[in-house]
Amino acid sequence: MAIETEINNIFESFDKNRIFKDKSFLQANHRPENIPHRHEQIKQIASILAPVLRGERTSNLFLYGKTGTGKTLSIQYVRDQLLKRVKEVSEFKLRIEYLNCKLKKVSDTEYRILAELIKKLGGSVPSTGLPTQAVYNNFIEIVDSKKQLIVLILDEVDQTIKKISNDFLYNLTRLNSELSKTQICIVGISNNLTFLDELDPRVRSSLSEEEIVFPPYNAIQLQDILNKRAEAVFKDNVIQGGVVAKCAAFAAREHGDARRALDLLRIAGELAERSNSKKVLLKHIDEANEKIERDKILDVIKSEPKQFQFVLHSIIQLSEKQNNSIFTGEVYNFYQEVCIQNKSEILTQRRVSDIIQEFDMLGIINVRVISKGRGGRMREIKLAITKNIIEKAKKIIKDSLNYN
Ligand SMILES: Nc1ncnc2c1ncn2[C@@H]1O[C@H](COP(=O)(O)OP(=O)(O)OP(=O)(O)O)[C@@H](O)[C@H]1O
Numbered sequence: 342m343a344i345e346t347e348i349n350n351i352f353e354s355f356d357k358n359r360i361f362k363d364k365s366f367l368q369a370n371h372r373p374e375n376i377p378h379r380h381e382q383i384k385q386i387a388s389i390l391a392p393v394l395r396g397e398r399t400s401n402l403f404l405y406g407k408t409g410t411g412k413t414l415s416i417q418y419v420r421d422q423l424l425k426r427v428k429e430v431s432e433f434k435l436r437i438e439y440l441n442c443k444l445k446k447v448s449d450t451e452y453r454i455l456a457e458l459i460k461k462l463g464g465s466v467p468s469t470g471l472p473t474q475a476v477y478n479n480f481i482e483i484v485d486s487k488k489q490l491i492v493l494i495l496d497e498v499d500q501t502i503k504k505i506s507n508d509f510l511y512n513l514t515r516l517n518s519e520l521s522k523t524q525i526c527i528v529g530i531s532n533n534l535t536f537l538d539e540l541d542p543r544v545r546s547s548l549s550e551e552e553i554v555f556p557p558y559n560a561i562q563l564q565d566i567l568n569k570r571a572e573a574v575f576k577d578n579v580i581q582g583g584v585v586a587k588c589a590a591f592a593a594r595e596h597g598d599a600r601r602a603l604d605l606l607r608i609a610g611e612l613a614e615r616s617n618s619k620k621v622l623l624k625h626i627d628e629a630n631e632k633i634e635r636d637k638i639l640d641v642i643k644s645e646p647k648q649f650q651f652v653l654h655s656i657i658q659l660s661e662k663q664n665n666s667i668f669t670g671e672v673y674n675f676y677q678e679v680c681i682q683n684k685s686e687i688l689t690q691r692r693v694s695d696i697i698q699e700f701d702m703l704g705i706i707n708v709r710v711i712s713k714g715r716g717g718r719m720r721e722i723k724l725a726i727t728k729n730i731i732e733k734a735k736k737i738i739k740d741s742l743n744y745n
């Protein structure tokens with residue numbers, strides 16, 4: 342191909358990309374240099390952790406706040422700043438290790454977490470096979486192999502008790518008494534606001550010697566965050582007036598989630614690009630919002646255990662058959678048949694009611710209580726998802742249950 346044609350092709354395809362200047366600023370792993378509306382929290386973290394620069398163990402610290410409130414971003418910022426100040430020559434070694442405890446679904450999470458930590462500290466263990474106690478001993482050994490001060494950041498730490506138990510955290514918080522050379526402080530992070538209450542009191546008080554709350558962002562703050570990113574991400578004048586405000590308003594409703602706000606903006610941009618629009622319009626935000634809601638629901642359905650899928654399958658089948666609202670009793674009858682056909686254990690009506698309630702909370706169905714005179718009550722169920730999602734849900738259930 343002649344160079345001229347080639348260059349023209351390049352220009353043309355560049356020209357077609359009318360919306361984005363650099364999308365990477367909206368990617369999940371992008372770390373903005375500026376973190377507006379979190380200066381207080383960042384300063385607090387910094388002053389609590391500052392003594393580690395002198396080699397002193399600090400209190401354990403617990404950060405919590407709803408999803409997308411900047412917890413991970415803030416702790417990583419402070420970590421980077423601390424590491425910048427570490428002196429080349431000093432009589433102790435400072436390590437600040439970050440681990441996200443939400444590891445992929447595997448049975449032995451405790452083993453995996455310990456193995457990850459050992460790896461970060463420069464050791465190695467086989468990825469499976471050893472008894473957990475042996476891995477634990479290995480962990481202690483490597484931690485205590487030389488004089489060091491370790492700050493262990495355990496992000497999404499609530500995942501550990503979901504899958505393991507209190508004991509794991511208990512052991513970690515007691516670690517210092519087992520160590521002779523090394524000292525350890527723990528920074529726990531969680532978006533589950535009731536996580537601390539679920540802990541054994543001894544673990545709770547030790548883990549949260551200091552606590553910092555990350556409040557949700559309000560719509561104005563979200564606009565600041567979005568505007569900063571939008572400058573770097575989009576070409577000039579491609580955003581219709583009010584787009585950022587609308588993203589911010591949607592995300593503020595979703596408990597002030599900055600991730601949601603940024604996702605909305607990115608998806609709206611992609612939708613605009615795909616539809617050959619010259620600008621990101623307000624309607625693209627609505628479409629983006631629908632897409633996110635839809636994906637969220639489908640993700641939930643995909644990850645639910647089989648029994649949940651049996652119940653949802655029953656609700657969908659009944660709704661389609663009766664083309665009408667249905668009642669919990671009917672769902673339970675149908676569900677029992679499904680279990681029998683699948684040679685699966687049958688849960689009690691009570692458990693199935695709980696599952697139905699969860700679907701209601703997730704917005705997959707609407708449940709309405711209807712009084713039937715003489716104090717009798719019935720719960721009426723209606724699917725709350727669109728036809729399109731129902732079809733996708735059916736496919737997921739069919740694939741996963743191998744059920745026709
Ligand atoms: N103040 C801020 N300024 C700029 N970007 C922000 C700010 N707060 C959050 N973000 C961005 O929003 C997204 C979510 O932030 P982050 O991952 O820190 O949330 P989180 O509190 O750790 O949420 P989760 O509990 O779900 O882990 C990230 O992409 C982050 O860069």
Ligand SMILES: [Mg+2]
Binds near residue numbers: 412413414496
């Ligand atoms: Mg996080």
